[in-house]
Amino acid sequence: MVEFSVIIPIYNEELNIPNLLTRLRPVIERTGMSYELLFVNDGSRDNSLQLIKALALADPHVRYIDFSRNFGHQVAVTAGIDHCKGDIIAIIDADLQDPPELIEEMIALIKQGYQNVYAKRRSRKDKNVLKKASYKVFYRLLARISNVEVPLDTGDFRVMTRKVAEVLKNMPEQHKFLRGQIAWLGFKQTFVEYDRDVRAAGEPGYTYKKLFRLAFDGITGFSNVPLRIATIMGFVVSGISLLFILYALFGYFFFKTDMPRGWTSLMIAISFIGGVQLICIGIIGEYISRLQTDIRNRPLYIVNETNC
Ligand code: UDP
Ligand code: MG
DSSP: OOSEEEEEEESSOTTTHHHHHHHHHHHHHHHTOOEEEEEEEOSOSSSHHHHHHHHHHHOTTEEEEEESSOOOHHHHHHHHHHHOOOSEEEEOOTTSSSOTTHHHHHHHHHHTTOSEEEEEEEEEOOSOHHHHHHHHHHHHHHHHHOSSOOOTTEEEEEEEEHHHHHHHHTOOOSSOOHHHHHHHHOOSEEEEEEEEOOOSSSOOSOOHHHHHHHHHHHHHHHOOHHHHHHHHHHHHHHHHHHHHHHHHHHHHHTSOOOGGGGHHHHHHHHHHHHHHHHHHHHHHHHHHHHHHHHHHOOOSOOEEEEOO
């Protein structure tokens, strides 16, 4: 029987895994619970998998799932949730940006009856100012336009109960935004604050492309406001165009204005309306493409090998 599971998504983390374990193990052992360390290798290109398999041979607590390719962090964590056995479950990044010591505090809160305890970033030591600012803007934007209260400045570093995990397992959406899904569930939840460190070693696996995809999944999964903006934009622009049409007609029939002079305004109007239309079609397209992947219902990930 396993009381405590730690889910660790891995994408090219060979330099961090040993240090992570050195810090994580004492924390877990102090809790006195029986545990498993569940590594999800998300198509790493370095020696992370070999390292994890060697660890698993030496230590029965270590379990792993190896994906057939890179499926992304959210999917890796989802696979962890699908396969973990513990009554209490932690999710932590492998790069030591999430301090393992915090888990102790979070477990204490779970034992007080909370179902979900997330870690909220008080500060972020990221060197990349642009990334830092984008995160800030994204979380505030999402909070404004979504119908769920997704906690501000919170990633997936958290401890939750089996109850939460079981509900998550039954949520079918393909575009995962776990922190949003968990917030949507409700349940008694709280947070602990921490200062987010810089990545200990290696390169971030989250490229800008992946971050944008995550941001889009977060927004489209939890808000219909972009669609509404598209509609409103459509009305506003149509209104303006109507005035413009009236102006043009009146000019032609009553004032006999010399029409060819209108070339500039015509071009402005056409390109403006064209631009707005393309934006609106694009927004609708984003939602439809998500609908389509949900309907297609392919497996979320493919397991190459595992010892679970
Ligand atoms: N990760 C993953 N798949 C990916 C990208 C990242 O499993 O495609 C893992 C990575 O190994 C790390 C965690 O997700 O344990 C967070 O990734 P990263 O540090 O790149 O994200 P950031 O801290 O920049 O948000
Ligand atoms: Mg990181």
